[in-house]
Amino acid sequence: MxxxxxxxxxxxxxxxxxxxxFGMRATRLVITAASPRWARIGADALTGFATSVIGCKVEAGVEAELGPSETPDGRPGVSVLLFAFDAAGLGQRVVERVGQTLLTCATAACFDGLPGGTERAPMGEGLRFFGDGFQSSKVIDGRRFWRVPVMEGEFLVEASVGVQRAxxxxxxxxxxxxxxxxxxxxxxxxxxxxxxxxxxxxxxxxxxxxxxxxxxxxxxxxxxxxxxxxxxxxxxxxxxxxxxxxxxxxxxxxxxxxxxxxxxxxxxxxxxxxxxxxxxxxxxxxxxxxxxxxxxxxxxxxxxxxxx
Amino acid sequence: MSEVRLTLRQAPSVALEAPCVRPDAFATLSEAAIARLPVEHGREVVALGEFFDVRGEHADQVRVEGDVRRVKRLGAGMIGGSLIVAGSAGRHTGAGMSGGSLVVEGDADDWTGLGMRGGRLVVHGNAAAAFCGAAPGSSRGMTGGLAFVRGSVGVRVGERLRRGVIAVGGSAGAYAGAHMVAGTLVVRGALGPGAGIGLKRGSIVAGGALELLPTFRYACRYRPGYVDLLFASLERHGFDVGAMAAGAFDRFGGDHADLGRGEILKWTAS
Missing domain, CATH: 3.30.70.520 (Alpha-Beta Plaits)
Structure with missing residues (x-):
């Protein structure tokens, strides 16, 4: 030692x-928006009040700022990591946080940053109901994305996220x-x-x-x-x-x-x-x-x- | 040898049905066994080797050479491997395929990709009628995979499409995407009359001129986020989306004569 x-x-x-x-479970989300400014606003909101699992149920933070060539939709983005003790808890936190901070954030979209993750947790699957039956989905290269109509236009969110040991x-x-x-x-x-x-x-x-x-x-x-x-x-x-x-x-x-x-x-x-x-x-x-x-x-x- | 090469000696006098030409099947067969595979020449069942020179064995990479425009069902039902038709292909090429890669370097005849279930189908030239369409009376057309044509397609492309993506580099004939249930049809050029008739769900992305049916209603002008994901995917697969990489789309919802939950996205440069 x-x-x-x-x-x-x-x-x-x-x-x-x-x-x-200690061992945890983690996921990575890729947040994109019309500009680096709005991608960062979404990422900061999503990772707010996430310092310790003791009080926040999840630990989260910004991993990196991404250029258009590094994101699925070719827009500026930010990758964030979220950590919790198990995949189920992590999935709940993802749905809560994406729903409250990215569904509401102007121009933001949210993608799975661990598509090869051995475990899966819901994301868009849990958020699509905001569309009140008007939502629709697309499968592109084997990945499902939900289109949730919102006043601005559409919120695009990947159906699920990969989870891995961390x-x-x-x-x-x-x-x-x-x-x-x-x-x-x-x-x-x-x-x-x-x-x-x-x-x-x-x-x-x-x-x-x-x-x-x-x-x-x-x-x-x-x-x-x-x-x-x-x-x-x-x-x-x-x-x-x-x-x-x-x-x-x-x-x-x-x-x-x-x-x-x-x-x-x-x-x-x-x-x-x-x-x-x-x-x-x-x-x-x-x-x-x-x-x-x-x-x-x-x-x-x-x-x-x-x-x- | 890592490839099986079939060379047609001379064009058949009547259509030759050759669904046995499947790379996944060839992977386990010797050259002699491949040559013995049955094909239908009119009413006769003959050996594949009577029409083709067979070179290579035990490979799931297959190349077909010669004038095979009268050879039908090449790659039909294939589940893996790679099939290249070095020229134009006959009817029903790749029908019902569920995996692997099928490339037609020339034109493709009617019913190419009929009821396709998965895999990747590419036509470098033009495709005739019912590309990735539905058999008459069938409730389902294509149910998965990616298919694209660099040139134009005939009537009824993507009819009853249920899942998957079809992209057309040129124009499309009448009734493109008729009775689609889901999935996405992209046409860079003009669409013929009746596009989207009976559309239940799914998306038709129209880059060129379009005569809309009166049962579609205008919604808004925007650029849906998924379009950029889709276009990025198509570009990775070698399909050029052209000017649609920028600009916006007018969204028309319909077909309100049917379920009406589909959309036609009409591209506009502004």
Whole structure:
């Protein structure tokens, strides 16, 4: 799991620990519109309030902006990824979100971005009823698309989406001398990680300031509560075992979900490398001792593999 | 050898029915066995080898050469493989095919693709009457697959089309898409009288002149999103959609003398 060999990049120590992630189901939607602006509006609306399955039932984010040559209908587009614990739940979220945010979005259309997915979840199949019997469908190259008449013209939506096994909860922590340094490093990391296809960073701006621990000390009903070991204001408090080295006064976390292990590793590697900059003391990662998820990402191994 | 090549020695005096010419069937046969396959020459049943030189065996890539305009049912019922007719083909070519690729490099006679169920059928020249149509009395025409003609087609193209896509690079004769139940018929050029008569559902995309039946009603001018998906698919398969790649469509709903849930999309450059 760990190698015990010190590792640093540009003077920033990378702790000999690992990120712990867990299995999820994911799908990719390709949203197109009359212009990049409207495709992005649709994508942002669809992926809003989707930071954590704990409170949002789904985790979602923008994967990439697509040129006309990369979309099924030759219009500008955005690909988004959605993650949930199972295919059935993911399908429900897809229907809810596409119905509320893309059916309503001017000029938007929505396509399956994983046509080879081993499992299928409904999309247009669940939304076509908005057409009140006036809807119709077309089968093109073996894929069914529903045409739902709307006041603007037609909403075109693929009947179903592919679902595949995926990984959620890849992460690393940026331990910095102050909040400004932590934020600058996080922003640099996010910019680098978003260039990797097959991943999303579901939290606001790709950054989490409120990393959590499982359950709570004081409140039984809480399934997650503040990660006191990394809260600088709790250092020295009775009952708190701080994980922060001396000189660390702010911590930010980057969480990454990916379609496969290779995408998450590439993203973590790019993000950690970009985050190693002045003002950052150490890079660490969140884990639960290997008891929560079966996907472990040792930080040192990320760079050992890159060196090979 | 990776191909079976059939070369017609001389054109038959009467029509030769050769539904045995199927690439999926040839894949398991020796050269001698292929030559022994039965064909009907008028009232006589004779061996395929009496009319064709057979070269190659155990291959699902088949090429037919010579003047086969009087050879009927080439590729009829085929379920896979590739059949190329290096010239013009006779009637019922590819009738009932459900898979594979059939290419006619010349013209195709009547009933080509009749009741087609799947696969890909391409005619580089023109096609005569009832291309991908329905047999008389049948409630169903084509039920799947993609068929296109680079040239023009005769009367009753796509009659009773139920599923699949038909595209025509030139013009279409009378009663194009008559009694369609679903599916899509694209005609780049002009359509003859009676286009879409009895249309229940489905779409006729008309790129050229069109004399609309009075039982179709104008709805709006727009560019449906699926049209771009369809055109992209056709372009990938080698069919040029021409000027329809841009512009808008006037939508006419009908046929209101029947179920009336179909549409004719009349292309306009504006």
């Amino acid at each position: 760990t190698d015990g060999v010190p590792l640093e990049r540009r003077g920033v120590a990378i702790r000999d620990t690992y990120a712990e992630a 990984i959620g909860g890849g992460n690393f922590l940026i331990l910095a001398v102050d909040a400004a340094a932590a934020l600058a490093a996080a922003e640099a990391a996010v910019d680098a990680m978003r260039r990797v296809r097959g991943v999303i960073l579901p939290f606001p701006g790709g950054v989490v300031r409120s990393g959590s621990k499982v359950g709570a000390r004081r409140y039984k009903k809480m399934v997650a509560s503040t990660n006191d070991a990394y809260c600088p204001s709790l250092r020295g408090r009775v009952g708190v075992t701080s994980a922060l080295p001396d000189g660390v006064h702010s911590t930010l976390e980057i969480v990454v979900n990916g379609l496969d292990r290779a995408a998450i590793e590439a993203s973590l590697r790019a993000g950690i490398d970009a985050a190693c900059r002045p003002g950052v003391v150490e890079i660490s990662a969140g884990n639960y001792g290997g008891k929560l998820g079966k996907h472990l990402f040792p930080l040192h191994a990320l760079f050992a593999e890159a060196a090979r």
